[in-house]
Amino acid sequence: MTAEDLQPYQRIVQDVKDQVRLGRLQGNDKLPSTRELADHYGVAPGTVQRALAELRTKGVIYSHQGRGSFIRESAIDVVADPTAQAIKRLEEQVAGLTERLERLEASSDLKG
Known part of the structure; x- marks a missing residue:
């Protein structure tokens, strides 16, 4: 589906998510305000x-x-593709394993 196939409101949704x-x-x-976005x-x-x-319904x-609309902190998780989410989880796991390894190495250096 191309951008031309989308309804105008769907193009705005897709643009914000992008x-x-x-x-x-x-x-x-x-x-921006509703008026600014409309323009x-x-x-x-x-x-x-x-x-x-x-x-709002999608959690973005x-x-x-009276104050406006704001991007949610968790918006990146909502709009990220599944591959990007899997990569993020793997990066977090590697960081955790690296931290554990460094602690083990430090504790073995103290004993050695």
């Missing part, structure tokens, strides 16, 4: 509201009345 995936948007970053994407404010509602953003 920006999170690429690190351009991070946890607690504030999104940027060339759509009606209602279309932006629909996109924001979907992003949270909103505060």
